[in-house]
Amino acid sequence: MQKDGKTLSIVGLVLGIVSLVLFWCPYWNILGLVAGIVGIVLSVKGKKQATEAGVPTGMATAGLVLSIIGAALSLIGFFTCTLCVICATSAVNQYSNELNDLLSAYGSALN
DSSP: OOOOSHHHHHHHHHHHHHHHHHTTSTTTHHHHHHHHHHHHHHHHHHHHHHHHHTOOOHHHHHHHHHHHHHHHHHHHHIIIIIHHHHHHHHHHHHHHHHHHHHHHHHHHHHO
16 A cells, blocks of 8 residues: 555644634633644645655645644634633632622621
């Protein structure tokens, strides 16, 4: 069986697309980062095999570009969206506890 890199290029392209889709979703963007990194590795291997076999490398290049963009956006999305949601949830819980303490103190002052 001849290794022309076509399978690796297709998988790299698909993983690049998956990483671009998953970077939009909080908590799922870490999977987009993993898919992007794996897509980069497979696209590079596919491009190397395609170059050695003398076949076009367009699909590997597209997979590489999409995987790099998807991984970068997933990393940015993780730090902005996911951490922001975690911090906001923590802040809401803290203010909720303080409000409950204030209301219970106000209620005991009325009695």
